[in-house]
Structure formats: C-alpha cells, structure tokens
Amino acid sequence: MARLAGAAVGAAMLAGATAAHAADTIKVGILHSLSGTMAISETTLKDVMLMLIEEQNKRGGLLGKQLEAVVVDPASNWPLFAEKARQLIAQDKVDVVFGCWTSVSRKSVLPVFEELNSILFYPVQYEGEESSKNIFYTGAAPNQQAIPAVDYLMAEEKVERWVLAGTDYVYPRTTNKILEAYLLAKGVKQEDIMINYTPFGHADWQNIVAEIKAFGSTGRKTAVVSTINGDANVPFYKELANQGIKATDIPVVAFSVGEEELAGLDTAPLVGHLAAWNYFQSVENEDNEAFIAAWKAFIKNDKRVTNDPMEAHYIGFNMWVKAVEKAGTTDPTAVIDALIGVSVPNLSGGYSAMMPNHHITKPVLIGEIQADGQFEIVSQTPGLVVGDEWSDFLEGSKDLISDWRAPLSCGNFNVKTGKCGGT
Template identity: 50%
Template sequence: MPRIRGQRHRLFAAAVTALTVMSLAACGARTGEEPASGSQAAEVDTSGDTIKVGLLNSLSGTMAISEVTVRDALLLAIEEINADGGVLGRQIEPISEDGASDWPTFAEKSEKLIQQDGVAAVFGCWTSASRKAVLPVFEQNGSLLFYPVQYEGLEQSPNIFYTGATTNQQIIPALDYLREEEDVESLYLVGSDYVFPRTANRIITAYAEEHGIEIVGEDYAPLGSTEFATIATKVEDSGADAVFNTLNGDSNVSFFREYAATGLTAETMPVLSVSIAEEEVAGIGAEYLAGQLTAWNYYQTTEGAANESFVQAFQDRYGEDRPTSDPMEAAYTSVYLWAAMVEEAGSFEVEDVRAAADGITFDAPEGTVTVDGDTQHLFKTSRIGRIGADGAITEVWSSGEPIRPDPYLETYPWAEGLS
C-alpha cells in the first residue's frame, strides 16, 4: 500500500486548504462551501456493456486556454483504446464535465461523476486549487483521480495518481539549469495567487538560500488577472538575472505583453515558465515569447517514434494546426496507464487497480514512464525548452533518463521543514 504521511500530511493539507480559501477569495470565486461527500465508498458501475470514466476539465473560464486540449487528448486515448478492443473486453464510455475554472464546481462535478455516474476513474483537474478541492471527495468516496499536470509536490493520496511532474522532476531541474547553464545569481518570482505558485516559491526560496541565489522580488496576481503593468515595471527595475514564472491560465497573455512593453527581452532578462506549453504559446503570441525558457517533461518536438505517432494522431483527429503539449500528453498517457493497471488487476475496482499499479510502464510520447506504486507518481525525464519565433519549443537540456519521483523532497537536505 502506498505511504500516507500521517500527521505531516494532515498538517500540510490543513495549511494548504486555508491558503486555497484565501486564494479563492482573491480570485472572486465562491468560498465557504464544503465539497459534498459520500457517507460510504461509491461503487463502480459494471452493470452495462461499457465502463464509464469521468473527464473533469475547465472548458470555460480563465483556465480553458489550458484545459480544453487536455480533454481532447483524453478523448483521443479513449478512442484509440476502444478501437483496440477496450479494457477487459469493455468499451470505455467517457462522461465529460466542465469544472468552469471554479474550484467548488470541480468538487461538485467530481461528486456527481462518482456517485451518480459510477465511473471507474476520473481524469482531470489542472490547478492545485482544483485538485485540493476534489481530493477529499475522492478520499471519502474511495474513488480514483488521475491528475495530469506538474504541481508543487508535498502531497500523496491513495486516491490520486500523479502523472505530471512533481517538484524534483521540473522545478528543481529548472533551477539547476538557470544556475549552471545561464549563470543566474538573482531571481524575480511572479505567480498566480493560489496554492501551486506560493508553495513552489517557498521551495524556490529554500533552494536559492542553499545555492547563493538572491530573490530580488516576489509578486502574485489573482488567477485570471489582466493587470500586470505594475508588476512588469517592478520586474524591470529589479535588475534580476531572470524571472521564474508560475502564472497560470490566460494571465500569461497580459504578463508577457506588458513584459515586452517595458522593453525586456529573453536576452536582457529571460523568463523561465513552468505552466506555459505549446497551447499557451499560441494563445499568448509567439512574438512575445521568442527565446524564453520552459521546463516540462515533454514537447511536441520530443524525438521518438511514439511521439511521432501521437502528434500525427492528435492532428489527424483535431486539425494540423493543433499543437501537442506536456499536460495533454500526460493526460493521454494516464488513460493508457489506467487501462494497463486494470488489465493487470483483472478488475475495475479501485483497491485492485491500486494494488496492480506498481511497476506498470508505458512507451509514452515523452519516453518510457513507470508507475512508482509507493508514491503513485511516475518516473519522468526532465526537459528544458526554448520557445522559437514559430511557437515551437525546442529542447535545450534533458536529464537524460527518468527521474525517480520525490514529492516530499526527502533527498534534499535543504528542503527539510518545507513539508
């Protein structure tokens, strides 16, 4: 059984819940609502000829710029698996719900998918605020969420499989790259005002203290904010060597346009972003991003036959102008991993699937990934990319091999006390 951090896990969850509530208030979202919870574990509906799964993504609101493509990738994986015979001889029936970029709505829709629809698993969420909002629903109902996006770590749940990067597979390699390859000695931190950016920046600050990097400024904006003139001016005046960007959603559009308006460029003060992928580049405008850096585990340009097939299939299905990106690749991969777990278990039941998960591998577009049953995270390869004038992101550095997930940063002495 995967480890659950007892008191430390509960204390951190409580602290993060309080932070989420404050962040939601700043974003103008509904607060004070408890996620609905079932009094007993929900049952997977195996009565029909199909097996249902839930897709829970923001199809409207500020996060739709990022999450619609994730839903599309999930549907592609389901279609491919169904064409190949389905799972345990059953076709997968997707039920899609819109989280609407609103965390209480995510909790409400997850409850509906689990209790009313009897899904075998749910695939979705993007922001950590949405994941934190639904986590108690999945734990109280004994259901499974497959979460496809990089996040701040410091969390494990028996009811979540994390198929995006945890901190030691994205943020720390990004900091190592800035320090070792770009000679960065000072950073300005810019982020959205909710769980992921604030927690990530705590980790970044601890790293900076350990490695002699000066944090010269730190600013947050409400999720969905379009007012960045003041922050852009402060960034320019700071004289930082680089900016570490944890903004999410369409706030990035306004930030990078204001950044460019100040006269800053990737040459004068590079920005490394951890939530901008190919889909967001198209929405922001490549002319505002050329030369800037990103940290992910996958790019559309990642080499390999599996990725070539994936990109071709996605564009055949949705149009040749549609790019692929890390979160949607991790979502696509998550469906295949779930299907492999089910086949290994010979069962759709949650406990059986979890018991069969350890060591499951998949030849993913990003390269081979392996499930670590202990943490329910994946072994993943870290990659730094540079955005081109054409909007494509080209890898400029790689870890070379998959990195073991370390969500609590136990192998980093300087991180002691963060969790």
C-alpha cells in the same frame, strides 16, 4: 388492468435492459474546465482524453467492454470541482476520473475521492507536499521541473537575481517556498529574491513588469521563474514585449506555459524565453510522431498542438488500462494496488513507471521558445527522474516518505520517528 400490467412489465424490462446496457460499458470521468479562466489550458485535455478513449475502443475496449466518456464542466470554479467529482463517482458511477489542472481544484476534490474510494489521475505539474492513496500524480513534482529549471539558469545563464512570479494560490506559493529555500541553500541572498503574486485572470501587468525591469537593472544577471497560470499569461508576455524585455536581458522560465498557451500569443518577441516540462511537441521519435499525427487527425485541425499535460494523460491512461488488465477488474481498490510498478512508454523517449508514492518517473526538458510557437530543447536530463512527493528543502517535509504498498500504506511516513502521520 391487463394493459397497465403489461405496460409495467414492459417498463421493467426496458429499465433492466438500460441497466444491462450501462453495465456493458466502463465509464471514464473527465473533469476539466471547459469555461472560465482555465479553459485555455484544460479544454485540450478533455479532447485528448476523448481521443485516447476512442483509440482504446477501436482496439477492442477493456475487459471485453467499450469505454464510455462522461464529461463535466467544473468551469474553473474550485468548489464546483468537488461537486462535479461527487456527481461523476456517486451518480454517473464512473470507474476512474482524469482531471483537474490547478492545485486548488485538486485539493478541492481530494477528500471526495478518498471518501468514495475512487481514482483520480492528475496530469499537471504541482507543488508536491501531498500523497493520497486515491490520486496518481502524472505531472511533474518540483524536483522534476522547478528545481532543474533553476539549476539550468544558474549553470547556463549565470543567473544571480531571481524573480519568483506566480498566480496567488497553493501551487505557486508552495513551489516558490521550496524554490526560495533552495536558492538560499545555494548561497543566494534574500535581497536577491523578489516574490510577486497576482490573482487568476490578472490583466494589468504594467507596474509589475516595470518592477521586474528595475529589479533586473543592477548589472547582475536576473531571471523570472514563472508560476503564472491560465489566461493571465497572455497579457504578462505582451507587457514584457511592450517594455522591451528580451530573453537576453531577463529570461523567463515558465512552468505553466506550453504549446497550447503559446498558440494564443504573438511569439516573435518571446523568442529565447524558456519553459521547463517533461515533454515538448518538438521531441523527435516515432512514438511522438505517431501521437501528433493521431491527435491532428482526431481533432481535424493541422494547426492544433500537443503539450506536456496531454502526454501526462497519455501516460496515465495507458497505465490505468494496463493496471485494469492486470487486476482483471475496474474495482478501485484492486486497480490502486495493481498500478504500482506499471511501466508504459512515454513520448519523450523510454518508459515511465508508477512508483510506490503514486508519482511517476520522467525526464526533465528545458525548451526555448521559437518564433513558430514551438520549443527547441536546450537541455534534457540524461535519465528519468523519480517524482519526489515531499520536498528535501522544507522543514517538516524532508523526513517524510510515501509508500502505498502494504504493509506501510502511508502517504507521509516519518523516517525519524518511524510513524505514519495519516493520509
């Protein structure tokens, strides 16, 4: 009996020590697809989060504790994102989560974060039309990417006919709905807009590219605005080259193709096609050079590249660290309040600030694909652009604003009716 009692006491002491040890770390959840169609884009975001956490720990951690990464793989499976988010928050007891790429994955986890009152930093361009108290949107809203890209094509390329090509899910459909309304407001005729959607992982582009080629053969300048996501980009760009479509004929401006995606392509036939982001690896400044050097050292591969969503995680992570220090706690309610107004350096030059609508300020850059897989920056906004969560070009949205500060604390306040529509 004495032995059993001693064993029980020992077990209790071990359990207590384990709990104390767990309490000695601040857990950071990483919710990115490491397998499936989106792994081509998301695996790098997991890696950069591990780097940022390691660097913060070398600086002494946060609030006197070391940070601990908790990595899960939702495997490009949208319902599984919600399940893994719940696991991170309820079981693993993480203090914050960095993750998701597609809007369908973000919308899958949104109710989980609101129910359990946790924090998600979302690092990818998206369609807007959303503002959650528990989500901080560090990627571009449409007015920080899609609309400036169209403006550039109109002004610089004199484009008159438009192909809106996207993957068949919420981000491309909503973004293209906004872009279609914007183009019509600019005087573009409906017959000069072609819209096409394909499923995730779509591989057979021969007929669609032939249709694009025919649409652009009228003698009027035509461009493709691409919201094609994931590994479907590889056969899409290959088919453009196969059918002899050059950037001088029908330029493509992409919102989901960056340096990481180009690493898997033969870029020689794609020279001159475009992408709109808020950051490119080719940005020249000391902060970016230091970030690139740190990344290559961490990943132990000089050929690995950086990209826009990585910078968004860099911004978001540093904002979270600063807000935790400001609040003196990792408690989500306190950190959510502390995040508004936080300003940190971005890698494109200057500082990005977290606004009351949980979106950040960012410059907008247009880059032209080069043969080496990098982008030459051909256009940049003169200053920072504030992310607009509700589109000015959609009925039902143009009268809405988001402000999560007290006393308003509303994600969709109607300025005409003076009422909050709820979260």
